[in-house]
Amino acid sequence: MAVKLCGDSIAHKTERDLVRLGLADAESVRRASEELLAKRRPEDGRTELLVCELVRGRRELIAGLVRDPQFGPCVLLGLGGILTEAIRDVVFAAAPLTPSDAAALVRRLHTSELFVNPFRGEPPVDPQALARILLGLSRLGAERPDVRSVDLNPLIVRGSEPVAVDALVVLEPGPVPAAKLPRAPVDVRERFRPLFHPRGIVIAGVSNHPGKFGFVAYHNLLRFGFQGELFPVHREGSEILGRPTYSDVSEVPAGRADLVFVCTPNSVNVPLLRACAKIGIRAAFVASAGYGEAGPEGKVLERELVEVADELGMVLAGPNGQGVISTAPSMCAQIVAPYPPPGRISVASQSGNLVSSFLNYAVLTGIGISKAISCGNSAQTSLADYLEYFAADPDTHAVLAYLEGVGDGRRFLDGAAALTRQKPLVILKGGVAAEGQRAAASHTGSLATDDRVFDGVARQLGIIRAPTVEHAFEWAATFATQPLPPGRRTVVFTSAGGWGVLAADACAAAGLELVALPEDIRKRIDGLVPARWSRNNPVDLAGGETRDTIPEVMDLLCSHPEVDAVIYLGIGIQAAQAQLFRSGVFYPGYGLDRIVEFHERQDRRYAEAAKAASEKHDKPVLVATELAYTDRAYGNPGPLAVREGGRICYPSAHRAVQALRALVEYAEHRSTRD
Incomplete structure (x- = not known):
């Protein structure tokens, strides 16, 4: 007892x-x-x-409920007992949970092997029994808003059955706020059409000074050839950039502009919006600063701006934003460089600088952008609104976002869930280290730091979190240009032996399965190259290939039903030597012209073969070499051909492996939702 x-x-x-x-x-x-x-x-x-009764068992879990200030009720599962807060192996998911959410929680624990598989004579935890507990906590969170937190600690695993032997329930000390009413349904494509596909744009506050926002925005719209009409408004009506301007918005012909790009002082922007509404404008991007970011007075001005925009039925982006890009109509309505090539990635960011960073990587790699927007202060439209729009946008195939604050967590859940059900979302989150642990009376509350909860919600929704700007863009570019893999079975195909070994290690660390080379593939390759090749995975041909071997082996690997993805290493090595020949004093004599032409042609063929095999068999083939960066000065034909084929050439095997892991994780999430 x-x-x-x-x-x-x-x-x-x-x-x-x-x-x-x-x-x-x-x-x-x-x-x-x-x-x-x-x-x-x-x-x-x-x-x-x-x-x-004394319940005996060698394994313990903690399950609980916490009411997060952003996301509302969230369910927790972790390693339980007296070491819960020391080990902190816990995961979260936002309520309401689906059965698949409940089943996934235990697999996300670092110590999941203790519970999902037989372990030292103990059977696996009954997944249905554990799911019932988690789903019950989820229902409690929805039905009892007065419950602040619940601890079931420990859940002792008796045989295969989790049994709660202690519980702690903490109630809210005062009245519980009424639940928010659900949002009215809205046609998001129609709502955001004037922002991303305007027929015409009014630039309010155009300046003749090249250092002013109004000049830069007008210049960029002209520079990249916006396909609609432009209506620059300058209070003196003087000529700017060789073109006449309007002295007042009221002079702009009605019904010909949908968007106003606002660069005027915040003191005049409320009447400006009213004047714009009179000529049929339905969206405003406000670049002007001095609003909520500037203190109490700015917050008052910001609230007034939102109230007027809502009254007018106008979409308000910003204020204090950098700009908006839409490449289909060649629209570069922003106050800084760059302008990216067109593509299938859309970007929303709570930092204007990060928009520029992502666009710079688009220019560098050639992987293009469909739309990009700086959220600014998100006074009316939030990052979640843009995610919801990108979900419905047929030109967007992958989404990249930079996030610092979630704001309305439930709104974020709705927008992100609408997106990840059909398209991948890569998020880079800032401010993680600055967000501290919340003081709480319960184990569950003390474990629920902001980033732990956000990470749990991200995994629940299939959001891919990136650790750096470089990873974030590369992963989004991978989603935009590669098919999703059917599984984790990976082959490393290399003509650079050491890199093959490192790639194999990276695959193991990333949780990819370095599949044993099937016997029929081994026999086929035996017939193509000398016996010194590796005869296993990684597939290293050891220099025994002829002019057609690499394309043949590439197709052979991708065609096999036991291979889900290929990482190809070593492209461009021979073309790099060809460049030394070409740039030396002996060229073109001594047969150097012929060997240079051969090596450059072959490396280009290998890039084309990788893309062809990937598209033919609908499997990802990721090509990696440091020459993608080191040989940019002259343009190594191997990496250059990868780029010209519309794909990214990764600067290392490790970066390719990490990008493949992102593909796999999202593919597995989609498979549980389809």
Whole structure:
């Protein structure tokens, strides 16, 4: 038997020695009860003894519920017992949970092997029994808004059954705010059409000074050939960039512009919006600063701006934003460089600088952008609104976002879920280290740091979190240009031996399966190259290939049903030597012209073969070489051909492996939702 002293204000019984276990008879229970009653304190409030069966088991979990200030009710699962807060192996998911959400939680634990597979004579935890507990907590979070947190700690695994042997429920101390009403359904494509596909643009606050926002925005729209009409408004009506301007918005012909790009002082922007509405404008991007970011007075101006935009039925982006890009109509409505090539990635960012960074990588790699927007202060439209729009946008195939603050967590959940059900979302999140641990009375509350909860929600929704700007762009570019793999079975195909070994190590670390080379593939390659080739995975031909071997082996690997993805290393090595020949004093004599032409042609063929095999068999083939960066000065034909084929050439095997892992994780998420 077991005896515990329970009280209204007793949170952690073990810390106060308020638990007695292994009591064999009534006398032991009586003595234990007397000892525990003697330990009562006045501040404990109402107390009582709990006498119960002693549940024995070698494995312990914690399950719980926490009401996150951003995401609302969230369910927790982790390694339980007295070491819960020391080990902190916990995962979160936002309620309401689906059965697949509940099943996925235990697999996300670092210690999942203790519970999902037989372990040292113990059977796996019954997944249905565990799911019932988690789904019950999820329902409690929805039905009882007065419950702040719940601990079921420990959940002792008896055989395969998780049994709750202790519980702590913390209630909200005061009235519970009423739940938000659901948003009215809206046609997001139609709502955002004037922002991303305007027929014409009014540039309010155009300047004749090249250092001013109004000049830069007008210049960039002209420079990249916006396909609609432009209506520059300058208070003096003077000529700018060789073109006439309007002295007032009221002079702009009605019905010909859908968007106003605002560069005027914040003191005039409310009447400006009203004037724009009179000529049929339905969206405003406000680059002007001095709003919520500037203090209390700015917050008042920002609220007034939103109220007027809402009254007018106008989409308001910003304020304090960098700009908006839409490559289909050649629209570069922003106050900084660069302008990217057209493509299939759309970007939304809470930092204008990060928009520029992502666009710079698009220019560098040639992997293009469909749309990009700086959220600014997100006064009316938030990052979640843009995610919802990108989900419905047929020109967007992958989404890249930079996020610092979630704001309305439930709104973010809705927007991100609408997107990830059909398209991949890569997020780079800033401000992680600055967000501290929340003080709380319960284990669950103390474990629920902002980033832990966000990470749990991201995994639940299939969001791919990137650690750096470089990874974020490369992963989005991978999603935009490669098919999703059917599984984790990976082959490393290399003509650079050491890189093949490193890639194999990276695959193992990333959780990819370096599949044993099927016997029929081995026999086929035996017939193509000398016996010195590796005869395993990684596939290293060891220099024995002829002019057609690499394309043949590439197609052979991709065609095999036991191979899900290929990482190809070594492209451009021979073309790099060809460049030394070409740039030396002996060229073109001594047969150098012929060998240079051959090596450059072959490396280009290998890039084309990788893309062809990938498209033919609908499997990802990721090409990697450091020459993608080091040989940019002259343009190595191998990496250059990868880029010209519309794909990214990764600067290392490790970066290719990490990008493939991102593909795999999203593909597995989609498979549980389809």
